Amino acid sequence: MTFYCPFRLVIHMKVSDKIIQRLVNTILRELKEQNVIQFKTKEEIAFQKAVELVKADFHRESRLDMEVNNMMDDLERQNPGSFQRYKMFPLLKKKLAKDRGIVL
Numbered sequence: 001m002t003f004y005c006p007f008r009l010v011i012h013m014k015v016s017d018k019i020i021q022r023l024v025n026t027i028l029r030e031l032k033e034q035n036v037i038q039f040k041t042k043e044e045i046a047f048q049k050a051v052e053l054v055k056a057d058f059h060r061e062s063r064l065d066m067e068v069n070n071m072m073d074d075l076e077r078q079n080p081g082s083f084q085r086y087k088m089f090p091l092l093k094k095k096l097a098k099d100r101g102i103v104l
Contacts, residue, residue, distance in 0.1 A: 015058060017051075024050045064102060068093045 024047060031037045039046050068089060076083045097104050 017055075020054050020058075021047075021051055024054055060102060061104070064093065064096060064100075068096060 028037070028043070028047060028050060032039075071092060072083075072085055072088055075088070076085065094104065096102075
């Protein structure tokens with residue numbers, strides 16, 4: 001699975017299914033060991049649902065990053081020379097995320 005990365009030095013960030021599964025497994029295991037969660041269904045079903053949610057969140061943020069970069073490209077064309085991408089990217093991303101109800 002390839003995700004768009006907002007930094008110009010990195011074009012794409014690779015996050016494999018294996019990494020996502022390991023992340024979800026670690027989180028669920030820790031929550032279970034600390035008695036923070038109890039499963040109402042089989043753990044395997046909860047695990048698969050959590051993996052799907054994490055993948056969907058990565059995709060949503062990746063799409064947001066691409067949109068922010070497109071907006072910044074337009075702004076940079078309108079304001080050549082005086083535009084600072086590294087300052088504008090986080091501000092614009094945070095505002096768009098807030099407007100769309102995306103938690104970063």
